[in-house]
Amino acid sequence: MNDRARTVPAGLDGARSDLENLYKDLHRHPELGLREHRTARKATDALRDFGYEVTDGIGGTGVLGVLANGEGPVVMARADMDALPVREQTGLPYASAVTVTGDGGVELPVMHACGHDVHVTCLIGCARLMAQAKGAWRGTFVALFQPSEENGDGAHAMIDDDLTSRSPRPDVVLAQHVLPCPAGYVGIRSGAFLSAADSLRITVHGRGAHGSMPQAAVDPVVMAAMIVVRLQTIVSRELAANTPAVVTVGSIHAGTDPNIIPDSAVIQLNVRTYDHASRTTVLQAVERIVKAECEASRSPKAPEIEKIVTFPPTINDEAPTRRVAEAFAAHFGDDMHTIDLQTASEDMSEIPKAFGVPFTYWGIGGTDPTLYAQAARNGTIAQDVPVNHSPHFAPVVQPTLDTGVSALTVAALAWLGVH
Numbered sequence: 001m002n003d004r005a006r007t008v009p010a011g012l013d014g015a016r017s018d019l020e021n022l023y024k025d026l027h028r029h030p031e032l033g034l035r036e037h038r039t040a041r042k043a044t045d046a047l048r049d050f051g052y053e054v055t056d057g058i059g060g061t062g063v064l065g066v067l068a069n070g071e072g073p074v075v076m077a078r079a080d081m082d083a084l085p086v087r088e089q090t091g092l093p094y095a096s097a098v099t100v101t102g103d104g105g106v107e108l109p110v111m112h113a114c115g116h117d118v119h120v121t122c123l124i125g126c127a128r129l130m131a132q133a134k135g136a137w138r139g140t141f142v143a144l145f146q147p148s149e150e151n152g153d154g155a156h157a158m159i160d161d162d163l164t165s166r167s168p169r170p171d172v173v174l175a176q177h178v179l180p181c182p183a184g185y186v187g188i189r190s191g192a193f194l195s196a197a198d199s200l201r202i203t204v205h206g207r208g209a210h211g212s213m214p215q216a217a218v219d220p221v222v223m224a225a226m227i228v229v230r231l232q233t234i235v236s237r238e239l240a241a242n243t244p245a246v247v248t249v250g251s252i253h254a255g256t257d258p259n260i261i262p263d264s265a266v267i268q269l270n271v272r273t274y275d276h277a278s279r280t281t282v283l284q285a286v287e288r289i290v291k292a293e294c295e296a297s298r299s300p301k302a303p304e305i306e307k308i309v310t311f312p313p314t315i316n317d318e319a320p321t322r323r324v325a326e327a328f329a330a331h332f333g334d335d336m337h338t339i340d341l342q343t344a345s346e347d348m349s350e351i352p353k354a355f356g357v358p359f360t361y362w363g364i365g366g367t368d369p370t371l372y373a374q375a376a377r378n379g380t381i382a383q384d385v386p387v388n389h390s391p392h393f394a395p396v397v398q399p400t401l402d403t404g405v406s407a408l409t410v411a412a413l414a415w416l417g418v419h
Contacts, residue, residue: 008133009409019125024094026117030083030110033148036061039081043145050131059157063145072139073415076170079123080149086111089391114388115178122404137416155350173352173359178366180387183400185365187339190321194314195272197345202267205301211259220265223297234285246272311345317358327414366395
């Protein structure tokens with residue numbers, strides 16, 4: 001990146017106050033997936049003020065901003081917008097007090113417990129810097145604001161609504177996520193980064209009877225218990241010791257009374273894997289174990305195995321990751337790191353897949369560096385550092401925002417900067 005290109009992130013000084021106010025406003029007003037109408041308006045209004053050609057309402061609430069600046073590459077940067085049904089417990093002066101009515105009329109609290117307010121603010125900041133310094137770069141910058149990442153359906157909603165025909169085809173797609181690392185930290189890795197996630201609902205069928213007469217029943221509770229135990233052998237006995245994976249049973253439900261053997265039991269589980277081969281192995285093993293146990297127990301009906309939510313693995317392409325890593329090293333110095341595998345999951349990779357283009361995705365820190373350092377000294381990071389989806393998760397405003405805006409801008413300029 002040459003001196004002219006370096007002037008783009010340098011423009012952050014003039015934008016900082018506005019971005020901090022925007023972040024606090026977004027944090028105070030979170031919205032659940034496919035309901036991000038206010039957030040989308042904020043993005044739309046900002047992009048139009050910066051001179052972007054804007055298309056909104058893609059996939060419901062998605063926003064696309066295009067800034068063409070002469071001949072050159074096309075770079076797309078994506079941010080997710082949705083919040084979570086979590087009651088905030090941060091005590092911040094700009095904490096969310098939002099509640100909404102969910103399915104069945106249930107009142108749900110809403111909080112930006114995963115940092116998507118950081119992502120939106122940083123992409124708006126990057127879009128502003130790119131628009132203010134058009135003399136320092138050439139090509140087309142595309143800002144994409146995606147709905148409903150938490151539900152795993154937002155990327156597909158935009159794709160199904162003709163995103164690929166509405167947007168210029170990018171040469172690369174960029175994205176980032178705030179993580180419970182020290183603020184100022186930037187971490188990137190080539191290859192597998194985020195896990196695939198598959199949530200399954202399994203219904204096994206028995207034959208009900210009185211608890212005192214088990215010989216007349218086919219007990220689905222015992223069937224479910226045996227399945228849960230056997231599922232624990234998949235990772236330990238069917239995958240190599242150096243192949244990471246997780247199989248977690250999070251819910252079992254059966255029956256209503258202690259002396260009634262029910263007709264069925266429902267198991268809900270989550271699978272995390274990092275590549276297509278291990279994902280296939282684990283999911284096939286789950287199906288095989290469930291069916292075999294049902295047959296061994298003389299189940300009168302075949303089990304039902306339903307996918308509730310699925311996320312693809314996030315596997316960074318080598319060439320763009322190397323290019324961004326080099327740009328980060330030059331800009332961030334010792335704050336740039338090679339990040340470890342992360343067990344979180346994302347649907348962002350569906351977007352570059354739809355365009356047939358490479359992508360890279362990285363993490364930035366959001367934890368107070370002093371708090372993190374103290375927890376590290378005490379060996380209490382897991383206990384003292386709130387993680388994403390916690391009601392206490394609250395990235396510090398700075399240097400989190402400066403880092404996120406700079407990272408997106410530096411990465412975009414790795415393709416668009418005038419050399």
